[in-house]
Amino acid sequence: MAVKLGVPKETAAGECRVALVPAVAAQLMAKGLEVRMQPGAGAGAFFADGDYHDVRMVEEPADLYREADVLLRVQPPTPEEIDLLGPETAVLGFLDPLGDPDRVARLRDRGVTAFAMELVPRIARAQSMDALSSQASIAGYKAALLAADLAPRFFPMLTTAAGTVRPAKVLVLGAGVAGLQAIATAHRLGASVFAYDVRPETREQAASLGATFLDLDVSGSAEGGYARELTDEEKRKEQELLGEQIAGMDVVITTAAVPGRPAPVLVREAEVTAMRPGSVIVDLAAETGGNCECTVLDETVRHEGVMIHGPRNVPGKLPVHASEMYARNLANFLDLLVDGGHWGPDWEDEVVAKTVLTRNGEIVPDAVRERVEGGAS
Structure with missing residues (x-):
């Protein structure tokens, strides 16, 4: 089955960016992916629901989280939002891996496959996925x-x-x-x-x-x-x-x-x-x-x-261009996770291996795992 992307409305105070803009959504659907969004998700960045042609709008966040195979976010999910995720769900976005050990532990315990955009390696091949750099240039x-x-x-x-x-x-x-x-x-x-x-x-x-x-x-x-x-x-x-x-x-x-x-x-x-x-x-x-x-x-x-x-x-x-740049970063990274519209990450790929935060109930990066386990001891 085709991978279903879910894009919720950001809940962090003052966050106006959105993880997917209309042009990038159209490109992803042309590659065989399905896209679901929460109504109003793009409003803060001046993208109306009607701009997202052929995107299915899902009113209730719980339904969106349940239906999505891959959740695209800007800000890290709250504990309540993590609890809506199932072990078959992947999350892609800024996750503050070293700043919030409790959140990482919660993602691990839910069995979520999480990719932290902060961990994208700074190598030439990954420049188009480097969301930290794209957002820093705006800042x-x-x-x-x-x-x-x-x-x-x-x-x-x-x-x-x-x-x-x-x-x-x-x-x-x-x-x-x-x-x-x-x-x-x-x-x-x-x-x-x-x-x-x-x-x-x-x-x-x-x-x-x-x-x-x-x-x-x-x-x-x-x-x-x-x-x-x-x-x-x-x-x-x-x-x-x-x-x-x-x-x-x-x-x-x-x-x-x-x-x-x-x-x-x-x-x-x-x-x-x-x-x-x-x-x-x-x-x-x-x-x-x-x-x-x-x-x-x-x-x-x-x-x-x-x-x-x-x-x-x-x-x-600057939510318009910030969202456009971030959405392209996510889309480029998704190319490493999805093949012909179907889920198929190459776990040996350097970019994928270094960006994955939690997988199979484990915290992958040594530095993050040590931070979480040190906080729990």
Whole structure:
């Protein structure tokens, strides 16, 4: 029988994205898959039910979960939603594997086959499935716009009859996907852009987008293109040198993250105090504790005249393109799971093997299993 995809309406507060957009739904059905959706699932991203031609709408979530072979989601399911899943169901979406051991244990205990999009390996063949990168690029773009909106000064240099306005100085901390997009956007807006990352290999990428890279002689590169946690001595050196740079900036955009750990603190309260009144900090790591000591999630706070903005779910603020990009990521991954419309994953495939979170009542990734079992002991 053809694989039945189920797309529920997201229940997380403020989530406007949808896991499947009309164009991608049509492509999947053309490959022989069946699609079922909850009415209104695409409304937050401005996709009406009528846009999903030939998609069957299922009113009750319990019926949708029961009928689906593969459930496509944006946000992780709640405990109540997991309880609607049967052992024959697969789930594909963001599942926060290292951040919520209880959820992973519940998926395991239900016998669900779960694929966490956070675990897609960062290899060339999987780039089209890399949902973390697609959503991070949106977050970086939006962060620069949020900063420009909050700043009480122009970003570009302007020469007027009333005199010349100097460009704003913008520092982007973290030159991953989000940071690079923030650099590019701030540069296009005309700001004088600076960048810093503990991974020296990001220097050329930052420079190619118009940023001056700050060399603090601290290296924290790790496997897979991520940053490792710095030693106490490295943190002390980094904070001392970085603090001197932060004080002279008009805007700081922070994007640094360490998978499975709280966000590293890069901007301490003392450094915020040293910034000029009217300066702005946009902290993209607010959901994992923040890169700034003064960050408050979901709020814009003032400290000594400096505005610190801690947004939640920044990709969700651009739900149309965020949904389109995410849906394509899911569709590309589904190509590895479905053959001719029928379920047939190649469990030896590197991308499939590294992305599967739970299967046959077991937690597959060693790091996640150790985190769950450590929390249960």
